[in-house]
Amino acid sequence: MSFTLALVGRPNVGKSTLFNRLVGKRLALVDDQPGVTRDLREGAARLGDIRFTVIDTAGLEEATDDSLQGRMRRLTERAVEMADVCLFMLDARAGVTPTDEVFADILRRKNANVLLAANKAEGNAAMAGVMEAYGLGLGDPIPLSAEHGEGLPELYSALLPLSEKFAEREDEETPETNLDVEEDGEDLPEFTPPEKRPLQIAVVGRPNAGKSTLINRILGEDRLLTGPEAGITRDAISLKIDWQGTPCRIFDTAGMRKKAKVQEKLEKLSVSDGLRAVKFAEVVVVLLDAAIPFEQQDLRIADLAEREGRAVVVAVNKWDVEPEKQQKLRDLKEAFERLLPQLRGAPLITVSAKTGRGLDRLHDAILRVHATWNARVPTAALNRWLDGMIGAHPPPAPQGKRIKLRYMTQAKTRPPGFVVMCSHPDKMPESYTRYLVNGLRESFDMPGTPIRLHMRGQGQSNPYKGRRKKNAGALAKHLGKNKGN
Numbered sequence: 001m002s003f004t005l006a007l008v009g010r011p012n013v014g015k016s017t018l019f020n021r022l023v024g025k026r027l028a029l030v031d032d033q034p035g036v037t038r039d040l041r042e043g044a045a046r047l048g049d050i051r052f053t054v055i056d057t058a059g060l061e062e063a064t065d066d067s068l069q070g071r072m073r074r075l076t077e078r079a080v081e082m083a084d085v086c087l088f089m090l091d092a093r094a095g096v097t098p099t100d101e102v103f104a105d106i107l108r109r110k111n112a113n114v115l116l117a118a119n120k121a122e123g124n125a126a127m128a129g130v131m132e133a134y135g136l137g138l139g140d141p142i143p144l145s146a147e148h149g150e151g152l153p154e155l156y157s158a159l160l161p162l163s164e165k166f167a168e169r170e171d172e173e174t175p176e177t178n179l180d181v182e183e184d185g186e187d188l189p190e191f192t193p194p195e196k197r198p199l200q201i202a203v204v205g206r207p208n209a210g211k212s213t214l215i216n217r218i219l220g221e222d223r224l225l226t227g228p229e230a231g232i233t234r235d236a237i238s239l240k241i242d243w244q245g246t247p248c249r250i251f252d253t254a255g256m257r258k259k260a261k262v263q264e265k266l267e268k269l270s271v272s273d274g275l276r277a278v279k280f281a282e283v284v285v286v287l288l289d290a291a292i293p294f295e296q297q298d299l300r301i302a303d304l305a306e307r308e309g310r311a312v313v314v315a316v317n318k319w320d321v322e323p324e325k326q327q328k329l330r331d332l333k334e335a336f337e338r339l340l341p342q343l344r345g346a347p348l349i350t351v352s353a354k355t356g357r358g359l360d361r362l363h364d365a366i367l368r369v370h371a372t373w374n375a376r377v378p379t380a381a382l383n384r385w386l387d388g389m390i391g392a393h394p395p396p397a398p399q400g401k402r403i404k405l406r407y408m409t410q411a412k413t414r415p416p417g418f419v420v421m422c423s424h425p426d427k428m429p430e431s432y433t434r435y436l437v438n439g440l441r442e443s444f445d446m447p448g449t450p451i452r453l454h455m456r457g458q459g460q461s462n463p464y465k466g467r468r469k470k471n472a473g474a475l476a477k478h479l480g481k482n483k484g485n
Helices: 015-023 068-082 098-110 124-136 152-173 211-219 265-280 296-307 325-339 359-373 379-392 430-443 467-484
Strands: 004-009 041-047 050-056 085-091 114-119 199-205 237-243 246-252 283-289 311-317 348-350 405-412 417-422 452-457
Touching: 004 015, 004 098, 015 041, 015 050, 015 085, 041 152, 050 152, 085 098, 085 124, 085 152, 098 124, 114 124, 114 152, 199 211, 199 265, 199 296, 199 359, 211 237, 211 246, 283 296, 283 359, 296 311, 311 359, 325 348, 348 359, 379 405, 379 430, 430 452
Parallel strands: 004 050, 004 085, 085 114, 199 246, 199 283, 283 311, 311 348, 417 452
Antiparallel strands: 041 050, 237 246, 405 417
C-alpha cells in the first residue's frame, strides 16, 4: 500500500458508505442516523489500479471538551495528521454549512494533501451544493454518489498523481532484503520473513468491561475510543499489530447485552458485527469485569465461542482495584468450573487494562490455547488410549445390544475433531460421549479447547459392497453371449 487516505467530514455525509465501496465489502456499519461511526477503521482499498489504505473516521463534531463527542473529534484529528491524503466529504444536498467551513480551515493547517468531495450528488437538486463547495478554497470539488458508485473515475483521476508520488517514496524507504554476504564481510542479522496469516484474536464481553482499553494498552497507544460511557464501540474494529513478536489481528467488538434489552436497530447491527468477528477469530478472549464476573450474559458469550469451535481464554479485567485478590481468585476459579464445564481447563487470566499488568500472561495463554487448538494426535496413540478407556468403563448395552467401539482417528484440527467407528452409533448415550471427550482433554493435554467427537457406523457407506457379485454375473452373461456367436 503506497499511501493512506482518511475520509473525514461531518456526521452522516456518507463516509462509511464510501469506505465500504472502496474496500469492496460491507465492513463499516451504515445507518440513516448520524454518529454511527466512532472508532477509526482501516481497510485495504482499490480504485482501478491504485491500491491504498483507507481510514473511516468518526464525524467531525465541534465539541472540544472531554465529552464523548470531544474524544471522537480528537481521534479523528489524529487520523488526519497520520494520513497521507484526506478526502473532505460534504453533503451536496445540504450545501456548505458553518461547521464545514470550520473544519475546512482545520484541514488546511493539519494536512498538505486535501481533496474535496461533494457526496450525495446524484440528481439536479445537488448541483447547487457542488457549486457552493468551490468557496471553501480546497480546489475543485469531486461530485460523488458513494451509494450508487458515481464519480469514482473522477476520484481516481485526483488520486493518481498523489499515488505516483507516494509510490516513489515507498521505493526509496523500503529496506533492502536478500543481500549477498561477502566472505570477508560481517554477518548480517538474521532476517525473519513476515507472517502471511497473523493470529486472529477477538475480544468480546459485556458493555464497559474494558475491551477497547485493553487493546489500546496492547497497542501502546490510544487508538480506540474509550471512556466511562457503556457501549462506545459499535463496529467490530480489526487492528494488525506485532504483539511481543507475534503477528496478530485483534478484533475489538461492541459490548453484547441480553437479547431482550437490545431494541435499537443500530445496537442489533453492532452485536451481529461482533458475532461475525467471533466466527472469523481463531482465539476468543472473553473479558469479564472483576466486580461483576460470570453474569448470565458472560456465560452466553463464552458458550457462543465454544459452540463456534474457537479457542477460548477468559480474562478478568480491572484487577488493580480488587481489594481481596486471593479470595476473589479462588471464587472465580470455583465459579468458572461450575458454570462453564464445557470450557474446563481453559486459561483464567487476571489483567488490568488500565495499568497493563497481566498482559504478558494473557499473551502466553493465547499462544498456548492456539497451539492446542491446532493439535494433532497420532492414530496409534488414540487407539491405545481408546482401549484403555473401554477397559476402565465399557460402553452401555441399550436393549441388550452391546455397542462396540472398533477404531478411532482424528479427522481435523482447529478445533480438534475425532471420529469413532462403532456399532449402533445412534444408540450411544450423550453421557458416554462426554466421558470420552473429558478423557481426551486430560490424556492429551487439551484443556479448554472445544473438541468435536462423532460416532460413525462402520461399513454403512461402503460403495463397493455387493459390487463383486454383480460384476461376476455381468461377466458370465457377456461370456455366454460371445459363446453363442
